[in-house]
Amino acid sequence: MGRKFWVGGNWKMNGDKKGIEEIVKFLAAGPLDPNVEVVVGIPAIYLESTKNILPSNVAAAAQNCYKVPKGAFTGEISPAMLNDIGINWVILGHSERRNVFGEKDDLISDKVVHALESGLNVVACIGEKLEEREGGKTEEVVFQQTKAIADKIKDWSKVVIAYEPVWAIGTGKTATPEQAQDVHKKLREWLSKNVSEQVAQDTRIVYGGSVTGANCNELAREADIDGFLVGGASLKPEFVQIINAKN
Numbered sequence: 692m693g694r695k696f697w698v699g700g701n702w703k704m705n706g707d708k709k710g711i712e713e714i715v716k717f718l719a720a721g722p723l724d725p726n727v728e729v730v731v732g733i734p735a736i737y738l739e740s741t742k743n744i745l746p747s748n749v750a751a752a753a754q755n756c757y758k759v760p761k762g763a764f765t766g767e768i769s770p771a772m773l774n775d776i777g778i779n780w781v782i783l784g785h786s787e788r789r790n791v792f793g794e795k796d797d798l799i800s801d802k803v804v805h806a807l808e809s810g811l812n813v814v815a816c817i818g819e820k821l822e823e824r825e826g827g828k829t830e831e832v833v834f835q836q837t838k839a840i841a842d843k844i845k846d847w848s849k850v851v852i853a854y855e856p857v858w859a860i861g862t863g864k865t866a867t868p869e870q871a872q873d874v875h876k877k878l879r880e881w882l883s884k885n886v887s888e889q890v891a892q893d894t895r896i897v898y899g900g901s902v903t904g905a906n907c908n909e910l911a912r913e914a915d916i917d918g919f920l921v922g923g924a925s926l927k928p929e930f931v932q933i934i935n936a937k938n
């Protein structure tokens with residue numbers, strides 16, 4: 692059986708009660724391709740209320756969580772809390788967490804381990820910065836970010852890898868289908884060599900970075916692109932078009 696196409700919307704720190712109702716409306720109106728797994732990343736404060744109004748074919752994800760179940764960690768939320776309100780997904784290691792909030796591979800991999808051990812599905816984000824790409828270091832960077840996680844986990848069945856080149860996030864500069872496919876293919880080869888052929892074949896590797904209704908179809912045609920993690924466009928009705936990119 693092939694890998695199920697996966698499309699996530701990452702709302703980041705956007706949306707309010709009214710705006711979320713609008714998004715829920717266009718998701719409910721769809722129609723959404725039933726062969727696609729759809730997840731939206733919601734600001735923590737709106738997680739439970741939004742989960743309760745999302746259509747049943749769209750899952751809710753947190754955008755972050757910490758590496759332990761509870762304790763003196765002001766401002767953080769834990770996988771245990773997400774479980775408590777019925778949330779099954781979390782996005783970890785997003786480039787904004789890495790670059791704005793200074794999260795390093797070590798912390799991110801600890802978070803991934805704890806989230807998986809707590810039963811959550813994890814979207815693990817990786818990606819190189821512009822200067823790293825220009826310096827010919829793309830592979831080195833994304834392999835290292837993947838290795839940090841691979842070294843600590845055994846079960847990959849609940850992991851989606853999101854390859855998001857930092858230079859393409861929120862910039863309107865999408866990676867070309869060839870550029871994205873090239874990295875996805877190399878990541879799959881890395882998984883095959885360093886984890887197992889089974890994990891390489893089964894793990895969804897999705898692309899993120901200025902995905903829109905206009906560029907999603909050609910990206911979706913690439914053999915190793917198993918879906919998308921969408922920022923800005925996930926707040927707009929064109930997100931439905933992106934979900935249906937394979938059609």
Ligand SMILES: O=C[C@H](O)COP(=O)(O)O
Nearest residue numbers: 701860861900901922923
């Ligand atoms: O998580 C999503 C990515 O950061 C992509 O954001 P974007 O689609 O606004 O470029």
